[in-house]
Amino acid sequence: MAQPAPLCYPSPSLIPFELLPAVTQVPTDTENSLTLSRSARLSVAPMMDWTDRHCRYLHRLLSRHVLLYTEMVTAPAVLHGDPDHLLGFDAAEHPVALQLGGSDPAELAAATKIAVARGYDEVNLNVGCPSDRVQSGRFGAVLMQEPALVAACAAAMQEAAGDVEVTVKCRIGVDEQEPREVLPDFLARVSAAGIRRFSIHARKAWLQGLSPKENRDIPPLDYGLALEMVGLFPGLEISVNGGIASLDAAEEFLDQGFHGVMIGRAAYHSPTDILAAADRRIYGAPGPDRDPFDVVEAMIPYIEAQLAAGQRLNRITRHMLGLFAGRPGARQWRRVLSEGAHLPDAGPALVLEARDAVLQAQNAAA
Ligand SMILES: Cc1cc2nc3c(=O)[nH]c(=O)nc-3n(C[C@H](O)[C@H](O)[C@H](O)COP(=O)(O)O)c2cc1C
Numbered sequence: 469m470a471q472p473a474p475l476c477y478p479s480p481s482l483i484p485f486e487l488l489p490a491v492t493q494v495p496t497d498t499e500n501s502l503t504l505s506r507s508a509r510l511s512v513a514p515m516m517d518w519t520d521r522h523c524r525y526l527h528r529l530l531s532r533h534v535l536l537y538t539e540m541v542t543a544p545a546v547l548h549g550d551p552d553h554l555l556g557f558d559a560a561e562h563p564v565a566l567q568l569g570g571s572d573p574a575e576l577a578a579a580t581k582i583a584v585a586r587g588y589d590e591v592n593l594n595v596g597c598p599s600d601r602v603q604s605g606r607f608g609a610v611l612m613q614e615p616a617l618v619a620a621c622a623a624a625m626q627e628a629a630g631d632v633e634v635t636v637k638c639r640i641g642v643d644e645q646e647p648r649e650v651l652p653d654f655l656a657r658v659s660a661a662g663i664r665r666f667s668i669h670a671r672k673a674w675l676q677g678l679s680p681k682e683n684r685d686i687p688p689l690d691y692g693l694a695l696e697m698v699g700l701f702p703g704l705e706i707s708v709n710g711g712i713a714s715l716d717a718a719e720e721f722l723d724q725g726f727h728g729v730m731i732g733r734a735a736y737h738s739p740t741d742i743l744a745a746a747d748r749r750i751y752g753a754p755g756p757d758r759d760p761f762d763v764v765e766a767m768i769p770y771i772e773a774q775l776a777a778g779q780r781l782n783r784i785t786r787h788m789l790g791l792f793a794g795r796p797g798a799r800q801w802r803r804v805l806s807e808g809a810h811l812p813d814a815g816p817a818l819v820l821e822a823r824d825a826v827l828q829a830q831n832a833a834a
Contacts, residue, residue, distance in 0.1 A: 504535065504589055504633060505705060505727075507563045508665060510718060510750045511535035512743075513709060513732030514567040514592070514637070523787040524561045525770055527735070529763045530743035533751045536564045540594045542607065543570030546579035555586050565590035567637070569597065569607040571617060573624035580628040591629055593622060595638040598673035599680040609673035612642045615654045619661035626662045637667040637709070637730075640693055642675055647693055655701055667707040667730045670694040684733075691721070698725050715742055715749055722750070738793040760791045764823045768816045775815055782809035785819065796833040797826030
């Protein structure tokens with residue numbers, strides 16, 4: 469893990485003076501927001517096509533407390549699409565946050581109302597996603613260039629959300645912007661609109677020339693700048709995101725003063741490594757760490773119910789491929805599931821067969 473730069477706060481003169489007082493306001497402390505605030509010490513990042521409801525159900529079996537984010541759903545899709553398909557989730561997933569994409573305050577407010585009525589614990593605005601499709605609608609990272617519009621969107625969303633907390637996920641800047649100037653100004657303006665919790669993907673996005681995938685790896689990470697924001701905005705809760713690949717690293721970031729750590733790819737590819745010990749290590753909960761074999765067992769009734777409702781097995785098991793990552797039998801587990809789960813009559817028996825292949829490999833390795 470890269471060491472953060474020594475603390476060095478940007479000159480307060482970078483931030484319009486009238487915006488500073490609001491960011492130190494004490495947040496509302498309803499039971500829900502306190503609980504969420506604690507849960508946000510560790511979160512699984514929103515990931516399009518990855519953190520769907522099946523993935524979140526699996527992650528919840530590995531950790532009771534981690535905060536789970538949906539994939540981004542655009543506000544127009546929420547307003548005009550199939551709500552059950554786009555917004556449906558299992559009650560077991562709580563605490564769960566819906567991430568919205570958009571830049572029209574009225575649309576975002578209307579979508580937020582629907583999300584809140586559906587029972588989401590938090591609604592998050594995406595100001596970090598750099599894909600072309602997203603840029604063309606003026607959603608995502610391009611909004612780092614329009615903090616006043618983001619503030620207006622966030623204020624409209626928070627008003628629509630009532631007691632449910634609205635949060636923002638952002639970058640440290642885009643293109644030629646100077647993050648050291650842009651980020652504090654962005655946080656000051658958006659927090660003045662009533663937003664208290666932010667996730668910062670601690671790298672720039674390049675809107676031209678890099679693919680979305682490259683934009684998650686190539687622009688350098690600046691954890692030090694994100695940490696400076698923690699010191700500069702003591703009334704805010706800031707989660708750091710980007711390139712965090714282990715629970716050890718997450719604990720180091722929390723020790724440095726970040727309120728939370730958001731993990732994306734590592735949580736998806738190695739869910740047991742990131743999540744199975746999280747309740748004990750991050751939240752101080754008693755009890756043993758989750759065992760991936762127990763998680764497989766617990767997935768069986770869920771899989772049966774989903775198949776009965778018309779779902780195909782591989783839509784669920786694709787998220788389970790990393791469950792034994794780094795452990796003996798991981799290859800056999802992936803092979804059995806990858807070869808069989810797409811077949812029309814595939815069901816829970818295949819998952820149990822894959823589990824037995826892992827057990828066999830582990831016994832052989834012992
Ligand atoms: C497949 C994939 C899809 C993503 N989709 C979204 C998204 O819908 N909304 C969002 O804010 N970020 C999205 N991201 C970015 C992640 O939330 C996260 O910021 C990024 O992967 C960096 O964190 P990591 O290094 O822990 O993966 C996506 C990332 C991946 C890998």
